[in-house]
Amino acid sequence: MNNPMELINKDINYIWHPFTQMKDYETEAPLIIDRGKGLYIWDIEGNKYIDAISSWWVNVLGHSHPRLNDAIKRQLEKIEHVLLAGFSHVPAIELAEKLVQITPKELTKVFYSDNGSTAVEVALKMAYQYCQQSGKTKKEKFVALKNSYHGDTIGAVSVGGVDVYHKIYKPMLFEVFQAESPYCYRCPMGKQKETCDIECLGSVEGIFKKHHGEIAGIIVEPLIQAAGGMIIYPAEYLKRLKKLCEEYGVLLIDDEVAMGFGRTGKMFAFEHAQIAPDLVCLAKGITGGYLPLAVTMATDEIYRAFYDDYEKLKTFFHGHSFTGNPLAASVAVENLKIFEEEKIIESLQPKIEVLSKNLEKFRELNCVGDIRQTGMVAAVEIVKNRQTKEPYKFEERIGHKIYKQALKRGAILRPLGSVIYFMPPYVITEDEIEQLVDIAVDSVKSALCRSS
Ligand SMILES: *Cc1c(COP(=O)(O)O)cnc(C)c1O
Numbered sequence: 001m002n003n004p005m006e007l008i009n010k011d012i013n014y015i016w017h018p019f020t021q022m023k024d025y026e027t028e029a030p031l032i033i034d035r036g037k038g039l040y041i042w043d044i045e046g047n048k049y050i051d052a053i054s055s056w057w058v059n060v061l062g063h064s065h066p067r068l069n070d071a072i073k074r075q076l077e078k079i080e081h082v083l084l085a086g087f088s089h090v091p092a093i094e095l096a097e098k099l100v101q102i103t104p105k106e107l108t109k110v111f112y113s114d115n116g117s118t119a120v121e122v123a124l125k126m127a128y129q130y131c132q133q134s135g136k137t138k139k140e141k142f143v144a145l146k147n148s149y150h151g152d153t154i155g156a157v158s159v160g161g162v163d164v165y166h167k168i169y170k171p172m173l174f175e176v177f178q179a180e181s182p183y184c185y186r187c188p189m190g191k192q193k194e195t196c197d198i199e200c201l202g203s204v205e206g207i208f209k210k211h212h213g214e215i216a217g218i219i220v221e222p223l224i225q226a227a228g229g230m231i232i233y234p235a236e237y238l239k240r241l242k243k244l245c246e247e248y249g250v251l252l253i254d255d256e257v258a259m260g261f262g263r264t265g266k267m268f269a270f271e272h273a274q275i276a277p278d279l280v281c282l283a284k285g286i287t288g289g290y291l292p293l294a295v296t297m298a299t300d301e302i303y304r305a306f307y308d309d310y311e312k313l314k315t316f317f318h319g320h321s322f323t324g325n326p327l328a329a330s331v332a333v334e335n336l337k338i339f340e341e342e343k344i345i346e347s348l349q350p351k352i353e354v355l356s357k358n359l360e361k362f363r364e365l366n367c368v369g370d371i372r373q374t375g376m377v378a379a380v381e382i383v384k385n386r387q388t389k390e391p392y393k394f395e396e397r398i399g400h401k402i403y404k405q406a407l408k409r410g411a412i413l414r415p416l417g418s419v420i421y422f423m424p425p426y427v428i429t430e431d432e433i434e435q436l437v438d439i440a441v442d443s444v445k446s447a448l449c450r451s452s
Contacts, residue, residue: 004044007032031407036063038427041412050411050436054425057226057258059289061338062427068288071334075327084112084324091329098336099295102267104276107297111316112324116257116283117151119294120219122318123253123279124155126298127217130251133314134305136216143207143218143250146188147181147228150219150255150281159219162228164394177211179203179218181225182233185370185381186389198237201244208248217251217278222269223374226258229419230379232372235272242275251278251302257294261285261335262345262426265352265375278302288335289425293328344426348376354430355422358437365441367448379421382444392418398447405443411436413443420444 008029016022017030034044039062041051051059061068075091082089096110113122124142131139144150144159151157152165158173160166161181166173180203184193189200208215222238225231245252254277259269263285270277279302283294308314322328338344355378362368362380369383382398384390392398399415406413413420420440428436 004032007044028404031412038062038064039425039432048410049407050424050428050432050439052406052411052422052424052436052440053414054423055289056284056414057263057423058284058287059425060261060263060285061288061335061344062425065288065338067338068290068331068334071331072290072327075330079326081322081325081327083321085319089324089326089329091326091333092324094333095329095336098333099282099297102336103280103297106276106278106299107280108300109298109303111296111298112329113294113296113318114292114320114322114325114328115151115294116255116281117153117156118320119257119281119283119296120150120156120159120253120255121153122296123219123255123281124159124217125318126296126302126316127251127253127279129316130302130305131216136249138213139216139249141175141177141211141214141216143177143179143204143215145179145181145220145225147183147225147231148219148221149225149227150221151257165227177207177215179207181228181231182237183225183231184233185231185372193234198234198240201237201240204241205244208244208250212248212250215248215250217253218245219253219255221255222259223264223272224259224269224377226377227416229381229416230372230377230421232374232377232379238270238273239275242273242277245278253277253279253281255281257281257283259377262339262348263376263423265345265348267339267345286335287328287332288338290331290335291325291328292322293325293332348426351426351428351430351433352376354433355437358434361437361441362444365444367444376426377421377423379419380440380444382418382420382448401447402440402443405447406439409439409443411439411443413440 011030012025032044033041035042040048042048099110113119146161148161150159157166157169159176180188180200182200191199254270256268260282278299280297287293306314306316352375356373359371359378362371367382368380369386369389370381372379384392398418402415403413
């Protein structure tokens with residue numbers, strides 16, 4: 001099975017890939033990866049690439065980290081999996097304790113599942129059932145934002161707001177109130193970021209004012225609407241949203257699946273707004289990107305609404321086979337130990353600055369409409385016309401052209417439409433940040449020359 005051509009043929013024969021138009025593989029083979037170390041991954045032909053997207057946003061401390069590898073090996077010698085209903089295990093207990101310690105005091109309980117979408121499903125069901133069991137039985141609906149992405153299961157898609165991914169499923173979904181997206185570059189209110197007063201939050205307020213009696217919760221991606229195009233918005237939005245939620249008795253569900261564990265330069269993105277959400281969804285980086293594991297954290301008030309005699313049927317009837325898997329939990333515990341011992345958050349600050357300085361290189365390109373960054377996430381929005389902000393058409397696949405150019409130059413970017421972004425593992429050095437941005441600038445130049 002070592003002949004690359006043979007492997008590619010078998011791959012295409014047998015695997016239906018996620019988020020992939022399989023017909024594309026007629027002309028473009030999938031990249032078959034053999035190994036990884038730190039910032040880099042190698043394909044089966046020995047080509048080396050900078051993993052600029054942390055293997056779908058999950059990796060935080062680099063690939064094949066010796067301590068994380070050891071943590072899994074140690075746990076593997078004990079037990080690989082055990083159910084979490086009626087049973088427990090040391091890694092799950094240690095991880096839950098740690099998570100409660102590093103989050104605001106309001107968040108007291110940890111509910112395990114196994115991926116970001118399930119963490120969201122859990123949060124939605126908890127919010128709903130909490131209302132049902134605490135005398136707020138009319139509160140049955142949710143608010144979500146345009147351009148939001150919360151996962152691919154039906155509940156998560158219902159609160160999604162990216163038409164390309166979500167529109168076709170509309171008839172299958174439950175109805176939500178959709179508020180405007182805080183998309184500063186393309187402000188729905190026609191304001192400028194530098195002088196605005198977060199007018200876009202008025203859209204949420206309008207919905208709350210009219211419908212708060214029917215609304216259980218609002219779900220948001222904190223600070224960055226990631227899959228929607230790395231849309232970065234000010235922490236002040238989140239701060240004021242929390243106030244609105246309190247005012248109108250609406251639960252704030254904070255989907256930290258992509259931004260948790262240091263991405264924004266703080267351990268959790270909500271820390272920028274100095275707030276405590278009612279429910280917090282965690283996944284992706286929790287295991288350092290090693291294994292699927294997810295957490296939904298809840299406040300004591302929510303937990304209490306489920307706590308009663310068995311026959312009252314207030315139990316939270318939810319749990320996946322691999323909920324709180326011991327291998328995943330053990331690597332998550334080690335991940336958090338490394339964050340603490342190696343002061344990972346502090347170590348990010350100079351890298352964030354270097355990234356910011358290097359991003360300036362994009363300004364000279366006349367196809368760059370917007371440059372945005374929060375912490376270790378940076379994005380560049382490519383436009384056809386800088387003055388009018390006219391976007392490239394979907395069919396032009398500008399992002400994909402840039403992706404192919406970057407691949408040739410040894411970096412894996414995975415643009416979202418016409419938005420190129422950087423979301424590298426935190427082991428990236430200052431020199432490597434410069435190298436990565438240079439590759440991206442060159443790639444944009446050559447991709448756009450060809451297409452025009
Ligand atoms: C990726 C993502 C999810 C879904 O996580 P999966 O593990 O892919 O199911 C949910 N919310 C946000 C914000 C995400 O970025």
